[in-house]
Amino acid sequence: MSGCLCVTSIPLSSDEIYRPAGELLANLSSYEFSKDRIKHYFCSTCGTHMLAHVIPRAPKESQGRWYAMCGTLEVAESIYWPRHEYVEDTLDSGCASFLPSMNGRSIERWAQHPNKYQQLQLHWVMHDRLEIKPLPCAKLHAYCKCGGVDFWIRRPANRTKYLAKLCACDSCRLANGMEMLASATACVDTRQISLDEAGKTPFPVGLEFATLKTRCSSPDVVRGFCATCGASVFNHVKGEDTVDVAVGLLDVHEGARAESWLDWKSIDLKFQEDGLRRAKELTLAVVRGLDAFQRWQMGL
Template sequence: MASESRTVKATCHCGEAVHEITLSSNAFPLPAWFCTCDSCRHMTGGMYLSCVFLPSSYKPSPALLGKLTAFEFSKTITQYFCKRCGAQMLVHCLGKFNAPETAEHWDALTGSLVQFDGVVDVKGYEYIVNTRDGGFTDFLHSTNDRALKRWPLDFDEGSELPLYWRPPKLAEPPAAIDRLPAHCKCKGVSFYITRPSQQPIPTDKSWPETLIPNYDQAQDLEDAAQESWWLRAKKGKFLAGLCACDTCRLVSGMDITAWAFVPAIDMTLDSEGKVPFTTDFGTLKSYNSGPGVTRHFCSRCGATVFYDHVDRNRMQLLDVAVGLLAAPEGARAESWLEWRTERVSFPEDAVGRARSLIEGLESGLRDFRERGYGRLGPAKEVSDALLV
């Protein structure tokens, strides 16, 4: 008697790449890992890459692949993203680079799945050492009340790293820089962020939802809009936050998106600051995800790059995907950014689909904040052995 099957739906934002994944019911929940390596962050624009491992029997249809752009991530891995909206959708693996005998298989990006709970079983993180500061792993510690595993490099290799891991002290600390490089994986999109200039720019009421801990108690936005809300730490850093809205998820393929709020006057297209910033450069491609909303992604590797809203045009303020930043101190770029940890934007979008994920994230952010990490000061160094 044939085993029962189960079908899950996956889609990008524009709907061009909608498809169904039908597998044996015994395959669920599908194992997933969050990869925090430098390459995955720059390839997605996110703080991690999250995908479910599909059985070797799964093969996407040629028609589906024809709607996607293929990007050769490495000699053994090819990424596929939607040509129209840029959503990361599938990964084709020929086997591990250090274990070519492993089976060829396909992975699906978790953010593309219509349902998360009951479908995805997040095992943990890999390549944490690449973050240099813990990155997203300090924000999300567990799902379904189960601690996520924490591997220094490839999953299931070596000894796990402790929570709030930091590398042992380096002989020389990372050098302070005045221009922060940002680029996608293929480097078709490359630009620089300068220290906050504090030059006056027009303000308006278009506050990001990240800033409002409680709508019922929010101060009057008419007055608040007069402040440079995108500046923090005595106007020495830019504000950054996490978003769980469906639109960000479906245009990126990532369940949680990390944004930094940066005015155009504090960005340039060259390291010397001689080429003024514009959103028309390199391999950038635009996609209108809603009324007045333009999102930009790399047309070659699919990395999410910018969010722009017509109401902010007067301010020339952009949301910049944090995964693109190449700060020497680490993935969270804490010498440049102050993270808003009191709230995740639009958690209500995630509750019906991925309650385990959003509740784990909110719990992790609370612990991160209460321990005095991030915006309240540097984290303590954990000098455990890391490479084995």
């Protein structure tokens, strides 16, 4: 419900206590993602998630731990080694299926908290998850963590599913603060979106409604995020009939990839050049991972 498929972050301290400067925190908005446990800090102007604070469960655990969002790092090469955590919550492996290994080394895929639970196999799905059925009459509910941004999507007019996209461009990265594998969007015709379930109130592209805040990331591109919880909501090229809706907002029963609504068969990584400039190993790993994911979907 942050709009992203996962949160990509690195701990800022191991032994010593790190605490961000008060002036930095004063410039950021905050939202409690997990009650009394995890607080995210994001830019009030553009919605980029910058920091997360994990509050200790017991007072003796000192001040808790601060994390920086990986997508905010100007250079990420050799800065961290990824691992997937809480994969079970996705029901379908989510974006963990896009990154099985890096540099020939496989990446850990923890069901829940690392080292406390078992690891899951590649492309794991929950054994009792509900069947994927593209029902023509159903509507897809999209909303952010705080519920301030809330809208409904009808099926595409001329096909069964919407196309999913994954982008490595700097603009997408800096809009949410996450690495490329988390920034999936679905390309949706704005005429298929409404603010109410009955479909009476059209989606006002480029306009702000409820807690939605917009800004132009370039003269042609409008991006929307929730001013209360910082969720990425959409990006839109001015003059086009479509918006790219953040997949992490979609409420579906079968899993994070929303496969009853989204087509992942032709998924590839857009704007790889931006990713290669700052996180070469990771970008190459995601390109290879997506290629293998496509082949897996085709049963090859």
